[in-house]
Amino acid sequence: MMADHFKVKPLPYAYDKLDGISKQTNTYHHDTHYAGYVKKRNEILDKLAAVDRSLANANYSEFGGMKRHETFNAGGQLLHELFWDVLGGDGKPTGEVLRHIEKSFGSFEKWVEDFRASAMVALGWVVLAWDPTDDNLYNFTGDAHNQGGVWGTFPLLAIDVYEHAYYHDQGPARAKYIEAYLKNINWSEVNRRYRIFSKITGEFRASC
Known part of the structure; x- marks a missing residue:
């Protein structure tokens, strides 16, 4: 069973809060794209716990593929969390x-x-x-x-x-x-x- 190393954070405001970015876009974006990166990051972390590191090499190895996809999904998770955390305001800098x-x-x-x-x-x-x-x-x-x-x-x-x-x-x-x-x-x-x-x-x- 996959462990929840990371959990999907709820959107910090209503899905229809943003001016010019629709409820439907926020729903697709948050519930499918962002949530997918969190899920895959957790899945990769579980698999990394059991992968054979002795076969690692620069050309191809199961470990190498996992490490590359680990950074892709970790970046996808953290960047999306930053993206939503800084929205929901009036756009006026202070x-x-x-x-x-x-x-x-x-x-x-x-x-x-x-x-x-x-x-x-x-x-x-x-x-x-x-x-x-x-x-x-x-x-x-x-x-x-x-x-x-x-x-x-x-x-x-x-x-x-x-x-x-x-x-x-x-x-x-x-x-x-x-x-x-x-x-x-x-x-x-x-x-x-x-x-x-x-x-x-x-x-x-x-x-x-």
């Missing part, structure tokens, strides 16, 4: 994150311009992340759940640009979906994450 965006991009409008462009070219995700090594924020693109992430940075928000996130509502008009995402950002939640990461960053620098 607080420490706004000031840091202005520092890193010159203005909020320039960040939006860069974010829109990044979301148009990415095949999977765009993540606004804080790089503590130079204290700047960046919009990083990723073409898969396990590709494009920059280790050592702190993710503040994420947009899913796989077609399943918007085709039911906007068809191929991805730009309309990006605008819907921007006007639903919960900047209070983004600021909450920022404060947590700020504390971690401060402690890290103090220890160096």
Whole structure:
């Protein structure tokens, strides 16, 4: 019997809460796509407990296949949780994150311009992340759940640009979906994450 190492988190608001992202899209996206990544991650973890590691090699092995799919499904789980956690707001930027965006991009409008462009070219995700090594924020693109992430940075928000996130509502008009995402950002939640990461960053620098 498969163990529930990870559980599907409920959507943090009603399925019909988001302006421009329909109840049906949220239902498909959360209950099928996201839940599927959680299920497969649990399944892989169970199988990893019993796989023969002595046969591992760089060409092909059962262990290698599992490890690659482990990162894909783990990324799919965690990125989707971040995606929904930072939505449900009014899209109006405030607080420490706004000031840091202005520092890193010159203005909020320039960040939006860069974010829109990044979301148009990415095949999977765009993540606004804080790089503590130079204290700047960046919009990083990723073409898969396990590709494009920059280790050592702190993710503040994420947009899913796989077609399943918007085709039911906007068809191929991805730009309309990006605008819907921007006007639903919960900047209070983004600021909450920022404060947590700020504390971690401060402690890290103090220890160096």
